[in-house]
Every structure is written in C-alpha cells, then in structure tokens.
Amino acid sequence: MSNDTAWWRQGRDFSQIPHMVTDSPGPESAKLHGRASKIIKGLSSQVKLHPVCFKEGYGVTLTDVDGNTYIDFSSGIYVTTLGHCHPRISEAVARAAHTLMNCHDFTTPVKTELLEKMVEVLPNGLNGVQLYDSGTTAVEAAIRAARAYTGKQEFLGFMMDFHGKSGHSVSVAKMNSTNGAGRAQGFYMLPKPYPYRPLFKRVDGAVDTDAFIDYYEYFLENATTNQVAALIAEPIQGWGGSVIPPDDFYPKLKAFCERHKILLIADEVLTSMGRTGKYLCMEHWGVTPDIVTIGKGFGNGFPVTAMVAKEEIKESFEKISASTSYGGNPMACAAALASIQVIEEERLLENAMRLGEFFARRMAKMKAEHKIIGDVRVKGCLLGIELVKNLETKEPFDEAGKRVYRKAFKKGLAWIPAGHILRLSPPIIMDEEIASKGMDIVDEAIFETERELGY
Ligand SMILES: Cc1ncc(COP(=O)(O)O)c(C=O)c1O
16 A cells, blocks of 8 residues: 655655666766775675665655666665655754754753653663764674673674674674684674574474573583673674574573573664664564664664663763764754654554565565575565575575676665675665565566576
C-alpha cells in the first residue's frame, strides 16, 4: 500500500521511479569520480565496484549527477534511516547552524531536551549519556567506561562483529584493518551463533546455543586471566551480513555475563533508533545491556552518536574524561532530537516492523524461486540475502554478489552489498509500493546473474 500523504511523496510521480536517463555510472559520474579518485584513496569496495556520484537525496530516492534517480536501499550506509533530508530534521539543523554551532560540552537547551528525550525512549534505566561524533569514538568510550567501572582490563568480542576502525574497536572485532599491527593485549574473540552455518549444532541441525555458552565458560576459565571487564556484541551484524542469532541466545548470554560479573556492551551503532523496528535491537529479546552505543540513524545523517549506560555505571564516565570537541554540539543535538520526534510522530517503529513482515514474505518467495539464494534474514528494515554456489555445500558466491550489485544499481537501486551477502537497508519511512519495486529489481538482477552463470 502506498501512503499518498507521506512528505516524500508530495508533488512527485512515483510511477516514473526509478528513472534512468543514462547508463549508471553515467558520463558525469565518470568525470567527477575520475578527478576525485586521483586524490582520495582508501574508498570502500562498494564505491570501487560502482563509482556513481550522487548530487541529492529526498525521502526514499537518490539522484546522481547524470540525472538518474534511484530507489534507496542503502540509507547512506545504514545512516539516513528516516529518509534523506526530512524537512523537520533539515530545518532543525539549519536553525542550530544559524544560532550556535559549538560551545564545547557546555549545556544548551537543545542538548538538555535531547538527553531527557533519550532517557524517555530508551528501555529500562539506561539513563547515563555521553555524546560523540562517530560510532568508533562511542565504542572506544564504552571500553574505557567499562574498565573504569569494573577495574578490570580484558574484553571479549565476537569473531564476526564490527565495531569501527581504531585500535580497541578493531581489537574487539573481526575486521582485519590493523594492517598487521595485531590485536590489543587482553582482547579475546569468541564464535557467535550463525544459524545458516552453525558451528555448534543439535542433532536436528539447529544452532545449539547452550553449547556456545558452555564454550564461553570454558574459554573464560582457561584462556583469559579472569579480568574480563565486558563482552561487546553487535546484536545483529551489519557488516558481517545481517546475521541474526537464535531468539534464546541473548538472554543466555546476559545470564552468562551476570554470572561472571562481566558487563554486556551492546554496540547498536547500526541497529538502533528504528532500524529493526525498536529503539534498541536488544529489546526484541528483552535484554537490557549495561552499556550501549548508538549512532548512524540517531542523527539521520548528521554525525552524532552516543554511549548510554545504566544508572550504576554512569558515574564511571567521570573517570574517563568522556567529553570531545564535537560531541553534543547544538547541530548534532538538534538533528538527534528532531529524528526521535519524527519517529514518534510518524509512528515509524511500527512502519519498520510492518515493512519487515513484507520483506520476510517477499524474500521467502525469492529463496524458493532462486537456485543461488542460500539464506534470507530480516529484522525490521535490516535485511540480508546470502548467495551460494551450491545449496548443499553453501559455498559463498562472491562473483554472483558483485554481478547482482552492479546490475541492480544499473536498474535504479542504490544499495550496499559487495560480497556474497546482499545487505539491504531501506529507510523505515518507505511504503510497500516502493519496497516492492526495490525487491523486484533485486529479484531480476539475481535471475539475470543466474542465467549468465549457467544456473
Ligand atoms: C556496529 C558498528 N559499530 C561501530 C561502527 C563505527 O562507526 P563509525 O563509522 O561512525 O565510526 C560501525 C560502522 O559501520 C558499526 O556498524
């Protein structure tokens, strides 16, 4: 169903969208990217694979410099959860930019209002906040706060998770971006349940979450020095491929942490603020983390992130010199406050859940129809489709992933994947009509790829 009253539909004819007037990337994209890429290095594989240049975004669409308009299944990179340039959010940032841009971490009216709003919407006593300007900085702060609170030094992380690209955030993750520098001392990695590829499984083939917890017990006893301050987890991996653990995993993990007086840090930089249909993804499993990091959709494009902790832990922020130059500046606070107000007023958590149900039905149908789809995963508007060469062997199919990515882009879908897992992150303001058009493009791109590769 389309919602003709939605702000992003006003005055626009969506029967013509996507609207492609040149090949993608087109000639203007090629020129601009050619100039920029002589100077900027270290671009992501998504950009290298399909170097398009965007000039504007509005609601659920992006337009490139050649005039091609795409349906947006990326939200930037899981960032513009409420669509591009929501007038309410853009106006709030512009007002702040005309009034006061920075006053270090002095209190401002908009900051006070944001802090109180956060405490109101976040679950169960998460009432200590510090504000930052990137997910990585918030994760680093959470690590320092956990050390300050517990007086312990070691950390547990999960092998498939991602937490940023700085020293400690890399050390609690899979990401191999230390360029040989290795993992910081006292940071240990654990395996995490991956239902499609279970490491520990029961006789019926399903993930054995008890076996995972037993292994963590064994590991703690025998591999650490029993000085573990916290375990940090991405509730659902974004970069790891939208992998969703079984429903009983996080309650068992929380109990494990409590048994050993280990803090549970949920890194919700990617999964929070509506992406999965809740303010915190952990709410799906009734688990309240001790510390949580939030970001991306928090400012809907404006760089603002936060570390949030429970009452008893928040005083430890005093011990870690927690403030930064940009954290909590008035523009950032205005963006984050307006974003929460938009989520509430437009009932977007409910919309994200409704869309999730639609995507689940559509992706189950696709899985049944395609020979290279091994698994599909959905939580709200966080989606993954895993491509494999063979449904029995489950061998990852990177070449197919690249082809599907480029083909869909050329048909008018701006999105994220680069490897064998198609990662989709549509804005939660979308309606079923546009969501369906986007999925049609993915579907067609997979069919064409299968034909080309002889399936
Ligand atoms: C779960 C998670 N944590 C931390 C980060 C790092 O955030 P940033 O890129 O804003 O530093 C990311 C970024 O993708 C993320 O997905």
